[in-house]
Amino acid sequence: MTKISIELKHVSKRYQPASSLFKRKTSSPLVLKDINLMIPTGEFHVFLGQSGCGKSTLLNIIAGFLPKTGGEVLVNGSEVTEPGSDRGVVFQNADAAIFPWLTVEENVGYGLKMQHVSDKDRKPVVERSLNLVGLEEHADKYPYELSGGMKQRVQIARSIANDPSILILDEPFGALDAQTRRTMQNELIDIWQKTGKTILFVTHDIQEAAYLGQKISIFSRSPESHIAITIPVDRPYPRNVYSSENEQLVNTLNQYFEVGGPVK
Numbered sequence: 001m002t003k004i005s006i007e008l009k010h011v012s013k014r015y016q017p018a019s020s021l022f023k024r025k026t027s028s029p030l031v032l033k034d035i036n037l038m039i040p041t042g043e044f045h046v047f048l049g050q051s052g053c054g055k056s057t058l059l060n061i062i063a064g065f066l067p068k069t070g071g072e073v074l075v076n077g078s079e080v081t082e083p084g085s086d087r088g089v090v091f092q093n094a095d096a097a098i099f100p101w102l103t104v105e106e107n108v109g110y111g112l113k114m115q116h117v118s119d120k121d122r123k124p125v126v127e128r129s130l131n132l133v134g135l136e137e138h139a140d141k142y143p144y145e146l147s148g149g150m151k152q153r154v155q156i157a158r159s160i161a162n163d164p165s166i167l168i169l170d171e172p173f174g175a176l177d178a179q180t181r182r183t184m185q186n187e188l189i190d191i192w193q194k195t196g197k198t199i200l201f202v203t204h205d206i207q208e209a210a211y212l213g214q215k216i217s218i219f220s221r222s223p224e225s226h227i228a229i230t231i232p233v234d235r236p237y238p239r240n241v242y243s244s245e246n247e248q249l250v251n252t253l254n255q256y257f258e259v260g261g262p263v264k
């Protein structure tokens with residue numbers, strides 16, 4: 001039987017309006033409404049949607065950083081109430097996520113150190129994680145000595161060092177140039193295939209979604225966003241972006257993306 005990594009049942013989210021903290025109560029719209037999804041263990045699942053539709057909100061709820069307003073979020077069968085070591089998160093802004101005063105190696109081993117893993121036990125895990133992202137030659141460098149792509153590799157290696165079963169990536173390659181972006185996408189596919197982790201990947205780039213996703217969930221427009229459709233993509237990796245299959249997929253994604261729902 002297929003194991004389920006993440007289960008979302010009727011998930012909704014409404015942010016508390018700042019004005020209600022001070023003045024009369026005003027109600028803000030639901031950002032997410034009735035999100036339902038089952039993500040099997042080991043799946044590469046892409047969330048695609050226009051800016052502001054609630055992609056980051058949903059990832060933050062799954063990561064345990066944000067409370068939901070309604071519904072259920074189950075990770076490996078347990079209700080999410082807080083962040084946990086079963087979920088590693090990679091943010092778009094690496095500069096805000098990695099510590100500038102620590103070397104690459106120290107950044108990657110930071111989570112393990114916080115869990116009181118000894119230097120001796122930490123070393124091979126950090127080395128393995130650095131190898132996986134190709135940073136072994138740069139272990140002693142500080143973040144200011146790294147390129148944007150290398151900083152994202154540090155974030156990914158740091159997550160992997162904690163051995164989460166789920167890797168959550170929120171537009172991780174959004175700030176990179178096209179060539180570095182493609183390299184990083186290929187590396188992520190490689191890491192996913194080597195580790196078998198469940199991957200949740202947010203993007204608003206249709207080509208990126210088509211290149212990466214085993215399944216692609218497209219959000220409807222805000223407010224009250226829901227998942228308009230989940231499209232399975234049964235194509236081997238690495239994907240040929242010049243094939244007619246790719247063109248067809250990109251067209252379909254584009255149509256849903258533009259209108260946030262099925263094309264009438």
Ligand SMILES: Nc1ncnc2c1ncn2[C@@H]1O[C@H](COP(=O)(O)OP(=O)(O)OP(=O)(O)O)[C@@H](O)[C@H]1O
Binds near residue numbers: 031049051054056
């Ligand atoms: N802390 C917050 N308080 C109030 N509203 C918020 C908060 N964070 C996000 N929102 C609102 O929730 C909606 C969804 O935001 P979210 O960042 O999840 O969208 P997104 O799809 O990830 O957008 P983008 O692709 O631009 O990053 C937006 O209308 C946003 O203004």
